[in-house]
Amino acid sequence: MRHTVKAASVMSVAALALTACGGSSTEDETSASGSGSDVKACLAYDVGGRGDQSFNDSAAKGLDQAEDELGIETEEVEASQGENDAAREDRLNQLVDVGCTNIIGVGFIYAKAIGNAAKDNPDINFAIIDDASDASKGDNIAQLVFAEHEGSFLVGAAAALKSKSGKIGFIGGTDVPLINKFEAGYKAGAKAVNPDIDIQVKYLAEDGSGFADPAKGKTAAEGMYDKGADVIYHAAGGSGAGLFEAAKENKKMAIGVDSDQAKTAEEDVQDVIITSMVKNVNVAVFDYLKSATEGEDISGLVEFNLKDGGVSYSTTGGKIDDITDKLDEYKQQIIDGEITVPSK
Structure with missing residues (x-):
């Protein structure tokens, strides 16, 4: 059938x-x-x-x-x-x-x-x-x-809640509608917490190489950290490894994607990953x-979707234990239709 x-x-x-x-x-x-x-x-x-x-x-x-x-x-x-x-x-x-x-x-x-x-x-x-x-x-x-936009809203809110500088970043593998969904949700979640937050955005390549180039990911992240960002979220596949290296070297925070990257990334960078948007x-x-x-x-x-459990956010490492109640409030509002998360 x-x-x-x-x-x-x-x-x-x-x-x-x-x-x-x-x-x-x-x-x-x-x-x-x-x-x-x-x-x-x-x-x-x-x-x-x-x-x-x-x-x-x-x-x-x-x-x-x-x-x-x-x-x-x-x-x-x-x-x-x-x-x-x-x-x-x-x-x-x-x-x-x-x-x-x-x-x-x-x-x-x-x-x-x-x-x-x-x-x-x-x-x-x-x-x-x-x-x-x-x-x-x-x-x-x-x-x-x-x-993805619904899960990204929650980690965007997490980024804004954990940021001390009021500046955060987003790194995408390539500028296509799918990855735009991650960016749109992330921005919406961050602005729900802080309407005045500064969000830097960088796409790594025009083709699939943007998802498999840790060096480019690291360079992009270092540029954002140098400009004051203290939390960066990536939707860039294997290139995200470069973000984690940059976060470690700069003593900043990072947000993973797709998997719970505080478990899957190299062991020496796992402690900089405060949460991940899990697909x-x-x-x-x-x-x-x-x-x-x-x-x-x-x-x-x-x-x-979020209601089905198809997307979520991770809590490995306890880095966001202090804000999970607030994130869960946003999650329920999305499920109940009180918040409509943009996908563009």
Whole structure:
């Protein structure tokens, strides 16, 4: 069965509590899970791939969980900097050739490639994370998207509440509508706390390289810290590692993205990360694949928002324990519709 669903119907509270364990399931575990042995799940990563400590790693976590708990076979490939849509489409078709039944493109850069590959392979099920454009629409495509602006509002409020200078920053990987959502929400949250706050903004590149260049991330962060910012939020994938280095060297604060980066970043910089805007990409990946093993192939737009638990903020390290009550008030106001968070 193929249908369009809302996030609430595919994401249970139990699913949110699960974490990837890695490794392979035993034969008994596979049997107990009710796994469909004919499912082969394949991930095509964005630039940076597994190990970026952020967006791609969150997707990898969901794949690992599916392999471990559902006993399915998996395959992984990675995008290269500067490649074009044709190269990405070729990569997807290679996954089809090796027997993948469910192929997930991790990131909006796969939109056109997913759309074309799905048309050429109508018997294969595809999904794309972070894209809802016409380019990636199709009867055999699930568009898995998130309300990044809602989660970003909360960390924007956190930045303003923790800032002593009244100056904060935002670093984006590239200037596109998806990353603009992070910026818009962050600014709105900060201004809800302090309407006069000074917010510096820097985008790192015009292509995917902006998500895999820690040196550029560090340079951008150092420039903002030099101008008085004391908290910076990034939506720049692997480039965020440079922000954390700069925060450490300048004794300032940083905010992570996608994963709880106070846990996933290099150990020597974790203490500068006061919170992260967490996108549960792992849950989206796992739920999509779990549905496949149950014979229910999802297609259409699936949104994971603040109310569903699709986005949230982290509290690892206790750096924002003094303001969580205020953040939770904002969270409830967003859920109740009292605050409408801009996405542009």
